Amino acid sequence: MRKATLESYLADREDSIIIVPYSSIKKLIEENIERSSRALKGSILKVSSARESLRKMAGIMKTVDVDSSSFRTVAVDAGYNGVETAAGFRPVVIAVAAMFRGARKETEPIAATMEVPDIYMDEEEGRRISSIVGFYLQFRLAREFLSSADAVLLDGPLNMGFSHLMRRFSRDGVKLAEMAGSELVSLLNEARSFGIPVLGVVKRIRSSVLSRKLKLSGLSDLAVSDAFLSRGEYTEPIKADWMWDDIVLWSRLVNVDPAGLEIYSSFAKLGRKPIRIDMPEYCVDRAEELLSHLANISTPDSGIPLPITAVDRLSKVGDEVYRMFYMRTMSRVAKELGDPTVIQFLSPQYGED
Structure with a gap:
């Protein structure tokens, strides 16, 4: 069997390449979009017709009434920017953290930065490295608040899949990715010792965790969760199996027991659109409580927790x-x-x- 690569994809379809006068290309684009829309329509109808059975398979739950006025969270986000010059791409990265009580900011934010270790002739490589440095700073900054928070909210995923990214990195990039992963494990391990949940808030869902569980190929988790979640509902946490090898590797690097640190994902509609909440295994049994608190401190329109919105704005360079x-x-x-x-x-x- 030929390996499924872009090369084999093109080879299998070489005879279907269409060459036309430029004046006809708009019509071909329109026809292509029409074919895609028909396929998408079929997938949506499939979800709609099986809505109730899919809801049962996904384990739909509803948030409950909780008092979040004294619920203290530390929200952390990172951002980067840079300029490409003839001398290469030199980025700057910052992370911002702030403590909130309910939806109100309780302390002045603090920020962290570090010098990215190179000027990159490849801008794409520089941006990937900057993203990893941003994750590292987020995890490091979050550890400063563990003794005084009820929960840690990170803007972005916990199931980062660094192993996939590392194959595209230089040697320095691989080392940075391992440092970021090790810092994540250190954060989770320390938070576990305090009994503090760490939640990754994913605002733009691009995963296929839920659709794979429900055997709905061709649809993203965003489309699936939006189709059958009502406001105030969430799915039972789903194990991110592919992350376990990374967690074990990073745990060895910092001499941490990885048991209880496996990452799970829950899809929640706390506003108009669904978001994804990542959490480690040790706090999965608190999903109802945690999602209910998040529902109380989220904006009605976006469904994004207000603390995340605040630090996201502050971290933009x-x-x-x-x-x-x-x-x-x-x-x-x-x-x-x-x-x-x-x-x-x-x-x-x-x-x-």
């Missing part, structure tokens, strides 16, 4: 601000070098490769 500081600094460098022509070497690059 805006393009305008970054470029302003960058160009101001590079202008000074050019002046110090006494050669104004070097500013072209340091200026942001635009356009395609």
